Amino acid sequence: MSVTAPDLEALVRRAVEQAMAERGWQGGGHATVAPAPVRIALRPKQDPMHLHGRQSGSDFCTRCGGCMEPAVYERQVRDTPASLQTMIDRLDRFTELVWRSEPQDVRRLRQLSRPPMGRMPGVLYANFNLFWLGEALQTLRDKARTGAAPVEFLNQMLAAACLRSATRLSKWKLLDVILLLTDVAAFAENGGIRDHDEMKRLIEHLLLAVDRVQTWVDRMIPWHRMDAMLEPVP
Numbered sequence: 001m002s003v004t005a006p007d008l009e010a011l012v013r014r015a016v017e018q019a020m021a022e023r024g025w026q027g028g029g030h031a032t033v034a035p036a037p038v039r040i041a042l043r044p045k046q047d048p049m050h051l052h053g054r055q056s057g058s059d060f061c062t063r064c065g066g067c068m069e070p071a072v073y074e075r076q077v078r079d080t081p082a083s084l085q086t087m088i089d090r091l092d093r094f095t096e097l098v099w100r101s102e103p104q105d106v107r108r109l110r111q112l113s114r115p116p117m118g119r120m121p122g123v124l125y126a127n128f129n130l131f132w133l134g135e136a137l138q139t140l141r142d143k144a145r146t147g148a149a150p151v152e153f154l155n156q157m158l159a160a161a162c163l164r165s166a167t168r169l170s171k172w173k174l175l176d177v178i179l180l181l182t183d184v185a186a187f188a189e190n191g192g193i194r195d196h197d198e199m200k201r202l203i204e205h206l207l208l209a210v211d212r213v214q215t216w217v218d219r220m221i222p223w224h225r226m227d228a229m230l231e232p233v234p
Helices: 008-022 084-100 104-111 120-146 151-172 175-189 196-219 223-229
Strands: none
Touching: 084 175, 084 196, 104 120, 104 175, 104 196, 120 151, 120 196, 151 175, 151 196, 175 196
């Protein structure tokens, strides 16, 4: 005798309708008109690769900085690191993840098209946005090495550089890098870096993370073909 599989959608719909009726919503409760049917779209069951804490295949985690879940560009939902070591651990975890294989940010960038310019200009802009962020960070690191500027000033400049770059990179949907930069900016804005040695240490870890992503983006650009086919406009 065959057993008929339960109609999960119908079960869920009845449960929702009952809960709505108990609360007097949409004709429930003591209403005389029956509520309109509610269609429930069940989400497909997620495989183990979608669990919090997984190692590959998606984006930098928005919650703990230690796994890979889809990233969202919202600083408000993310706690500011409480210590320098926590911030560095988050940077190192990001670096480890983007080092292994092409990051999800870069995969998104491959598909991004901005009419009328298409895809390639966006790749070039993203590449140089990341490159110049690295240059700005190296300048701040040099200032930290010499101790020529107050730490409070360097905190402000680091936060400003990260937020400016995050804004630029948002045009190219580099969500994971954006999220990481806003973490660093929030940490710096709250005076998280207390002396020049800490500033130098933090920037060097951030440079590794940013430069690795920039390397992946630069790898997409066919420099040799462009040089062979194109001439600068006179």
